[in-house]
Amino acid sequence: MMRLHVLASGSGGNAAVVENARTGEGVLVDCGICKRDLIARCAEAGFDPARIAAVLITHDHGDHVRGLGVALRGLARLGCVPPVYASGAVCAAAPAIAEAAGSVGADLRALRAGDAVSAAGIEAHAFRTSHDAAESFGFRFEDAGAPAGAAAGAATPGAPASAAPDAGARDVIAFMTDTGVVTPEAHEALAGARLLAIESNHDAAMLEHGPYPWPVKRRIASDRGHLSNDQAAAELAALLAEGGADGLRAVVAMHVSQENNDYRRPAEGLAAALAAAGHPASVAVAYQSRLVSLA
Template sequence: MLKLHVLASGSRGNAAIVENGRTGQGVLVDCGICKREFLDRAATCGFDLSGLAAVVITHDHGDHVKGLGVVLRGLAKAGVRPAVYASEAVLAASAPLRDAVASVGVSCRVFAAGDRLPLAGLAVRPFATSHDAAASFGFRFDEPVPRVEEGGAPEVAADALGFVTDTGFMTDEASRVLAGVRLLALESNHDDRMLREGPYPYPVKQRIASDRGHLSNEQAARALVDLVHEGLEAVVAMHVSQENNTYRLPRETLERALAEASPALAPQVRVTVAFQDRPVTVA
């Protein structure tokens, strides 16, 4: 079964590890935190970093890539050299990303939306999101059932996890790719009223609320209602703003939307919130 370790989530830095519980291998999604925080929080979650097989980058903003170089160099000293994947546009736009992979003598591998990346014993599928970056992506992680014999039936998913943050709206592609996941990491960035009445300059407020900004609590709730199904067990509210939200509001908004739209399914879905300053594990 899959596990999600959210080491940090928010505007000051993001990093999460998707663990293949069967093999102990993992895929790091973004690295916008310092080495000490990364190492300490991975240890707190019980993830053995010797099993870190790959890093995938959602987009080029600093809170998602600024810690990658120092973390990669620290891992390399311990003999761990995960492959790094990003889109061509993100790689071209981010000097910190290029410097990070060059500093450990590797090259960044390029992906595009719709690819199927075999990482850590998982099938990782990137899909485009809508954000004010050079390009931005979410991911679906599938743990396939191994084939019993050569030439047997195609692999099917034994478990699936969806990961979508930093998007101004839920695209049709995102909704389609994320259908049927058991675990869902879903952006719930801001409360509309808090953003409107808060201290940010008006252009920043416009950016956050735009189609190339971030999902609000209500947008996340609508997305969750569309994605809920009998196999959904947990949703994690991600990238929660410390200025324009609280850690209580996303959970309450998502739980209320589930209860109103799917009263029969709501009790089976655990709603958790990811934090900026401490790790959370969902399995």
């Protein structure tokens, strides 16, 4: 069984841990937050940051990588020097990634779409997203050692369980933020997840009438920007209609804008998609400054 700990999500900084509950090890996805918050929210989640077995970088934007160097040096003082996986294009656009890895002697390993990274008893399959970065990825995490049928537990206390997954299937967490559209490759990667983390960045009307300059609004709403609440709900509805979410237990809205959204609208949109399909999965929203854990 795997757990997802969203330590921070939003334009102010992003970081998440996918934990293998069997081993207590985990994989860190991005580090756009300070070392203090990384350590404190891992502790709040009951996860030992010294058990981070790998760091995966989705893309080169500062809100996903600006805290990496300080965090790695803090982890090194705990005796933890995990390898860092990032694409060549991302490293070229953000030299601080290589500098951060080098500062503690961590291996910097190339990441390409279609790669499967093995760490902490988890396989992380990288898929492309559509974002205005040098290159950007989402990840499909599969528990390499236990089938989904063994992954008991609800996303939140008292939350109803969805239909039981196939006994021989692996436990899956799908993780996708920072994309303007859901590509066919991404749609395929999201199918069959028990826990689904999907970007729900902005409310289209709030963005249109909000304070941002027109070029910024156009960028956010473009095919290389960020998913809106409606787009996230539509993708969930498509997965449900195709049977790609039969084993889903929980969905969490990610990268919610603090200027062009609120924490109610994404949850309502995703909940409406689930209700329309008669699906009992629970809904959560990831916060900028608060831990959200799903199991």
